[in-house]
Amino acid sequence: MQKTAIVTGAARGIGKAIAKRLVEDGFFVAAVYNSSEKLAKELESELYPNVKAYKCDVSDSESVNAVVRAVLKDRKTVDVLVNNAGIAQQKLFTDITDEDWSRMIGVDLSGAFYFTRAVLPSMINEKSGIIINITSMWGETGGSCEVHYSAAKAGLIGMTKALAKETGLSGICVNAVSPGVIETDMMSNFSEADKEALREEIPLSRLGSVEDVANTVAFLCSEKASYITGQVISVNGGIVI
Secondary structure (H helix, E strand, O other): OOOEEEEEOOOOHHHHHHHHHHHHOOOEEEEEEOOOHHHHHHHHHHOOOOEEEEEOOOOOHHHHHHHHHHHHHHHOOOOEEEEOOOOOOOOOHHHOOHHHHHHHHHHHHHHHHHHHHHHHHHHHHHOOEEEEEEOOHHHHHOOOOOHHHHHHHHHHHHHHHHHHHHHHHHOEEEEEEEEOOEOOHHHOOOOHHHHHHHHHHOOOOOOEOHHHHHHHHHHHOOHHHOOOOOOEEEEOOOOOO
């Protein structure tokens, strides 16, 4: 029977690459998006019948619960959850507003909590499941002018490690993937000079690709990773050791 994966933030960037790679590996992917409807529908059309797009504001628990109910109705079970949806923002700490903080935590941390809480009863019932949280190297080390982003991503790491201990007896593996500098549209405001400076700091001397992250997620979704849980897998070219 074809396995089902939910991938949040699947319309573009890392999420899109993950969705495409999981389809290559034989999964049906429930591709969750919020504002990028055109891109989500293009992905759905490109990978039909192995992708179905679902609109959802991950920071709203009712919206998340409705999507998970719809996926379970369509597919009966959820085998994999990839909490990828996220936003980023660069601001001095003293300039971060209440709204900035709430939005960052709501999307990057609470969204993962809401989706995980919604799928977990089904996984526990099946005595199997894989949950992967996409965090960031700034969640490991902290990033200047990205305190709220770093805090949310660090929270994801803590959630990953704690939940892995709680769900292990139910046969559920919970891990995090921590990308470094990945070339996505989030880097659209970086000049070529900025990118070159970053390359010089990375031991492998290149920026990461979305496929680098997707390949790591695919490994964690495979039987080859069945004894790995509670881990943070860094995909950063060596910039953070």
